[in-house]
Amino acid sequence: MSGGRLGATVAPLPASHATSEREDPFAAAAAAGIHRLAIPTPFAVGRVNVYLIEDEPLTLVDTGPNSGTSLDVLQKGIAALGHSLEDLELVIITHQHIDHLGLVSLVASQSGAEVAALDVAVPFIENYSEEFRAGDDFAYEMMLRHGVPADVATALRSVTRAFQAWGARADVTRVLGAGDELRLRDRALRVHHRPGHSPTDTVFHDEERGILIAGDHLLRHISSNPLITRPRDGSNERPQSLVTYLESLKATRATDLELVLPGHGDPITDHRALIDERFALHDRRANKIERLIAERPRSAYELAQALWGNIAVTQAYLTLSEVLGHVDLLLNAGTVHEVDRNGLSVFAAG
Numbered sequence: 554m555s556g557g558r559l560g561a562t563v564a565p566l567p568a569s570h571a572t573s574e575r576e577d578p579f580a581a582a583a584a585a586g587i588h589r590l591a592i593p594t595p596f597a598v599g600r601v602n603v604y605l606i607e608d609e610p611l612t613l614v615d616t617g618p619n620s621g622t623s624l625d626v627l628q629k630g631i632a633a634l635g636h637s638l639e640d641l642e643l644v645i646i647t648h649q650h651i652d653h654l655g656l657v658s659l660v661a662s663q664s665g666a667e668v669a670a671l672d673v674a675v676p677f678i679e680n681y682s683e684e685f686r687a688g689d690d691f692a693y694e695m696m697l698r699h700g701v702p703a704d705v706a707t708a709l710r711s712v713t714r715a716f717q718a719w720g721a722r723a724d725v726t727r728v729l730g731a732g733d734e735l736r737l738r739d740r741a742l743r744v745h746h747r748p749g750h751s752p753t754d755t756v757f758h759d760e761e762r763g764i765l766i767a768g769d770h771l772l773r774h775i776s777s778n779p780l781i782t783r784p785r786d787g788s789n790e791r792p793q794s795l796v797t798y799l800e801s802l803k804a805t806r807a808t809d810l811e812l813v814l815p816g817h818g819d820p821i822t823d824h825r826a827l828i829d830e831r832f833a834l835h836d837r838r839a840n841k842i843e844r845l846i847a848e849r850p851r852s853a854y855e856l857a858q859a860l861w862g863n864i865a866v867t868q869a870y871l872t873l874s875e876v877l878g879h880v881d882l883l884l885n886a887g888t889v890h891e892v893d894r895n896g897l898s899v900f901a902a903g
């Protein structure tokens with residue numbers, strides 16, 4: 554969610570009027586005992602949504618990043634709802650990104666809460682530092698292979714390394730499997746693996762109420778970039794993150810839902826229309842990339858520059874992931890092919 558949008562809601566109205574001006578978009582969730590807390594992060598994405606579920610056990614979905622400010626906001630938010638951080642009994646993790654799980658270990662140790670995560674996420678959460686570094690090395694190699702200049706790749710790597718401290722390892726005490734039912738006193742949450750944005754994206758479906766707690770699988774204001782993430786099998790194969798993501802979106806589209814509670818920004822009440830918009834966006838982008846490749850063979854970095862100019866430099870890995878995701882669609886359709894030029898990947902028509 555952009556700063557501008559947040560700023561716009563802070564209107565110079567008397568406090569008594571402010572609440573009636575704009576209906577709380579999270580009111581329906583709150584009525585179901587699910588309370589959104591917006592935790593600050595140092596990242597471009599802005600605040601992260603964590604959810605306190607007033608049930609037995611008292612449950613927190615995600616925690617926010619590992620920082621004193623985030624912890625402070627989290628504690629105050631929980632207190633405003635009449636609980637304390639020490640009362641938490643269960644912490645559920647939606648995926649491996651540090652803006653969501655950096656505080657898990659600290660929250661678990663202060664409260665004694667169990668920590669639940671999908672089986673595929675466990676190695677990443679428990680071996681955070683090693684995984685982070687290995688992921689970083691993988692990203693660096695990917696950037697070089699796809700034409701990002703070495704000095705840009707090196708500069709980006711030092712930026713990423715500085716982010717490492719916003720995450721932290723945690724012990725997962727309750728390992729979930731896809732299809733499992735997580736039972737709380739007043740609700741049951743069906744656990745689904747919906748990879749693509751990250752390899753570990755997990756959504757929690759309250760089938761009775763039609764509520765989906767979705768992490769970053771589906772966001773209203775921004776498309777959930779399917780980041781190319783190091784494969785867990787130790788191979789250096791590039792995983793087809795966007796292809797995987799589109800499959801996951803199809804599964805969510807097929808699900809009847811009243812309300813999707815995302816990891817950033819406002820809730821979603823029309824998930825099918827939003828998912829169709831995302832499908833159309835990715836179609837358009839793939840077509841555009843196909844036309845650029847038809848003009849002449851190009852590396853993914855050259856494609857990113859043609860599409861986004863300087864953003865391809867400052868956000869090289871993000872835009873590279875975006876381009877490669879769409880190139881994968883074209884590779885699978887057989888309309889482009891990959892050529893190796895002395896270790897540099899170039900994409901050509903046909």
Ligand SMILES: [Zn+2]
Nearest residue numbers: 648650750769
């Ligand atoms: Zn994420």
